[in-house]
Amino acid sequence: MTMPISIRPLIAIVLAGAAGLAMAHGNVTPQPVNTGNLPSLGDEVRMENPFREGNELSEYYSEAVKVGESAYAGNCASCHGIRAMSGGLTPDLRELTEWDDEYFITRVRNGTDRGMPSWKKSLDQNAMWAIRTYVESLPKPE
Numbered sequence: 001m002t003m004p005i006s007i008r009p010l011i012a013i014v015l016a017g018a019a020g021l022a023m024a025h026g027n028v029t030p031q032p033v034n035t036g037n038l039p040s041l042g043d044e045v046r047m048e049n050p051f052r053e054g055n056e057l058s059e060y061y062s063e064a065v066k067v068g069e070s071a072y073a074g075n076c077a078s079c080h081g082i083r084a085m086s087g088g089l090t091p092d093l094r095e096l097t098e099w100d101d102e103y104f105i106t107r108v109r110n111g112t113d114r115g116m117p118s119w120k121k122s123l124d125q126n127a128m129w130a131i132r133t134y135v136e137s138l139p140k141p142e
């Protein structure tokens with residue numbers, strides 16, 4: 001009976017892997033965001049994306065996309081999917097339109113009791129609007 005002994009380490013590895021995956025989804029550790037050269041937006045929360053083309057700070061659009069890309073990858077991708085391709089378990093953020101700015105910032109700041117964490121203590125609005133700008137720069141879902 002040598003078989004059970006030789007497969008035991010294999011089972012241990014598989015179990016550890018599954019636990020790691022479950023934790024990656026459930027346990028949210030906010031990643032600090034370096035908002036680079038973006039101008040400070042202050043404390044008063046804006047209700048419109050200032051970095052969008054045609055808006056007040058649109059000259060920072062490309063910088064916002066860059067900052068948003070890494071902020072998204074570190075904080076949102078584990079639930080909302082790589083490059084915002086959600087896969088159906090969470091809302092697809094690419095489907096929000098520019099009229100949803102207020103909805104977006106409110107949801108991100110406050111979270112919901114159905115699984116969306118609140119970010120107002122860990123991200124400033126620069127990071128939030130940068131994420132919004134990045135998601136808007138992505139191709140829309142088919």
Ligand code: HEC
Nearest residue numbers: 028075076079090091104107108112114115116117119131
């Ligand atoms: C732990 C998983 C998780 C993480 C991490 C997460 N979200 Fe969510 N998010 C959810 C879930 C689940 C919902 C749906 C909540 C509901 O319906 O009440 C949601 C909803 C939203 C909504 C509302 C979308 C809609 O169409 O209703 C926005 C906007 C949003 N998330 C943005 C973000 C951003 C930006 C980040 C990163 C800073 C983020 N989320 C990180 C799980 C997550």
